[in-house]
Amino acid sequence: MLKGRSLLEPMDFTVEEYEEIFTLADQIIEEPGRFRETCRNHLLATLFFEPSTRTRFSFEAAMLRLGGKVIGFSEPGSSSVAKGESIADTVRTVACYADIAVMRHPKEGAPRVGAMASDIPLINAGDGGHQHPTQTLTDLLTIRASKGAFTGLTVGLCGDLKFGRTVHSLMKALSRYPDVRFVLISPEELVIPDYVRKEILQKNGIPFREVRRLEDAIGEVDILYMTRVQKERFFNEEDYVRLKDYYILDGEKMAKAKLDMIVLHPLPRVNEIAVEVDKDPRALYFQQAKYGMYVRMALIMKLLGVTEEASERKGELSC
Amino acid sequence: MLVINSIEQGIVIDHITAGLGAKILNYLDIDTSKHTVAFIMNADSKKHGKKDVIKINDVTDIDVADLGLIDPTATVNVIEAHKVVRKIQLSIPEKVINVIKCKNPRCVTSIERNAPHIFHLINEEEREYRCEYCDDIVCMKGDWQNEILRKEWPSVRYGK
Structure with missing residues (x-):
């Protein structure tokens, strides 16, 4: 039962609950008009x-x-946070007005603080370099639509694996499916954090290898997940400038990839994928963005506990 | 031979690994309290060769569970009327609240003043703990202890 729950990190929901959300997302994609009054009120x-x-x-x-x-x-400049209000108080107050909340915050774990203070479902829409579970739902729905399943996949993750919250969330989520292996492609300075290495990979015995060059891995992966080196995560501008164009996926590299390999990217892209790759049928990142909206529709419905039939039901204030 | 008299009422933290007594004392913030405290370093021990011992007069209500984070081999004896009424063998706690301070500058606890600092044990052998909020891992072995223990917090327990 997903009604009333929060989504702060990918492991908050079981694999079966993910499937429940994906099944509903499939129905919405097929016939979006059927759901247009579902969350009225x-x-x-x-x-x-x-x-x-x-x-x-x-x-x-x-x-x-x-x-x-x-x-x-x-x-935050346009909110009471500018006056020094705490995250907990902000969310507690908002919970008096709204039925469900979405939070993005530069500090890691901020949505957990919000969820502790609130009695309405709260969705983490990205907390610093930590987690981004709804991007993971988007990624998984895209993979599911393209590959049919999550088992037996070799997943290449490329770019900023240290601060890339979408990477951490996706690895966490995929770690629960059988026979998944990872190829981690990053410069030395941007390797995955310790907790991902110890708590996700080593603890679950998931095979992985780390490489520095994209060319050394692109031929073996079923999914290539490209990420942007995020300027906002660096304390030092010099480091950012040195690393920002470390990887560029272009037509030449795509020629070395499997014919059924797919390229995903959480977007926005800067230079890490050349525009020429966009027309390659294996490039699914814009399709992925569309799936993102559908899967969020499904998530909102599940957390509010509304169904297509219940569209007449009135919303209730929860303060 | 150093002689320290027995106490009538209080607690004796015994079998502290030699060298860790100061860290426990530091954590408990005893030095600023009004109680009589005896701190013995490098006492002879049949079990360990050397040990530290702390005796605190007139205090019996210290929450000692968290002390296992610093030294799980220590024991705590609660004394009443010169007799040991309770003996507690410390162990590594599974979860600690407001003991370890998250050192990750990106963690929400660095800005949210009232958020409790919560850590979960993930590796007993390495004494590694994970932050509830940001998942940052800290090792409670070696020199980390002085940096991350929040020695000012236990003072709340004394009602100061």
Whole structure:
């Protein structure tokens, strides 16, 4: 039962609960019009303490397409946080107005603080370099649609594996499926954090290898997950400049990949994927963005506990 | 031979690994309290060769569970009317709250003043703990201890 629960990190839901969300997302993709009144009278609060275009729009579009309404802020300067209010108090107050909330914050674990203070479902829309579980839902739905299953896959993760929250969440989620192996492609300075290595890979006995050159791995992977080196995660501008163009996926490298390999990217892209790759049928990152909205629609419905039939039900205030 | 008299009421933290007594004392913040404290370093021990011992007069209500984080081999004896009424063998705690301070500058605990610092044991042998919020891992062996133990917090227990 997903109703009333929060999604703070990928392991909050079981594999079966993921499947429940994907099945509903499939139905929405097939016939979106059927769901347009599902969340009528429900209110989503978007608390974005860090700039976001894609994720915020994706959540807002998801709620509006379900017939619901949205309130919120897109940067902390326009909220009471600028006056020094704590995260816990902000979320506790918002929970008096909204039925469900989405939070993005530059500090790792901030949504957990929010969820501890709130009695409405709270969704982590990215916390610093830590986790981004709804991007993982997006990634998994795209993989499921393309590969049919998650088992037996060799997944290459390339770029900023240290601060790349989408990478950490995806690895966590995939670690529960059988016969998955990882190829970790990153410069020495941006290797995966200790907790991912110890708690996800070593603890679960998941095979992985680490390489520095994309060319050395691209031929063996079924999925290539490219990431951007994020300027906002660096304390030192010099390090960012040195590492930002470390990997560039282009047509020449794509020629060395399997014919059924797929390329994913959480977006936005900067230079790490050449524009020429966009027309390659294996490049699925824009399709992935569309799946993101559908899977968020499914997630909102599940956490609110609404069904297509219950579209007449009135929303309830929960303060 | 150094002689320290027995106490009428209080606690004796015994069998502390030699060298860790100061860390326990530091953590308990006893030096600023009003209680009489005896701290013995490098006492002879049949079991360990050398040990540290701490005796605290008139205090019996210290939450000692967290002390296992610093030295799980130590024992705590609660004394009443010159007699040991309770003997506690310390162990490595599974979860500690407001004892370890997360050192990750990106962790939400660095800005959210009232968020409790919560850590979970993930590797008993290496004494590694994971932060509830950011998943950062800290090792409670060796020199880390002085940096991450929040010695000012236990003072709350004394009602100061």
